[in-house]
Amino acid sequence: MSPISTYIPELKLDLIQTLAIACFMYFVGILLRRRIGILERLNIPSAVIGGLLFAAMNLVLHDRFLNIKFETATQPLFMVLFFTTIGMGASLPLLKKGGVQVVIFLVMSTVFCFVQNFLGMGISSLFGVSQLLGIVAGSVTLVGGPAT
Structure with missing residues (x-):
């Protein structure tokens, strides 16, 4: 067969x-x-x-x-170009136009960045690996890109 x-x-x-x-x-x-x-x-x-x-x-x-x-x-080149230009649309007048909601979002994002880092460091310590790996697995990889 x-x-x-x-x-x-x-x-x-x-x-x-x-x-x-x-x-x-x-x-x-x-x-x-x-x-x-x-x-x-x-x-x-x-x-x-x-x-x-x-x-x-x-x-x-x-x-x-x-x-x-x-x-x-050419994928690496275009990815660098894309992620480099993401922030070019941001400006202070645009942030002011967003008002209080943007400030609240900024504060919450900042707080959760620290939470992610401390949580990542704690979990990495439990697994016996470097706390730097916990930071990389925390906000470093979860913050940024077109969705923020």
Whole structure:
């Protein structure tokens, strides 16, 4: 009795093709955001809409019908650029416009950063590892990015 073998084709994309698909999905996200009112009202970015749609399609295709391999040579550069530019939209006038709610959020975030660090240090001590690892597992990894 031989095992059943299935052939799943693999599509290897170079840098230009990868960029083209990313741009296409971004524009699909723009189109969907304009046509679906709730996405506009909830201020969901077009890139997120297109990216989630592509991720869902890739989830359905992967290991079933088609495996897509992307060129990732420039991924570290673009990730650094992305996370570097996240804070460029912040300004004092924008923070003032947020009012008391922004101040409350800032205070709560700061307090919870300390809570995360002390909790991480305590748990790491219980496991007998360096407390620095507890800090890295605390607020260092949990604070930052586009959601803050």
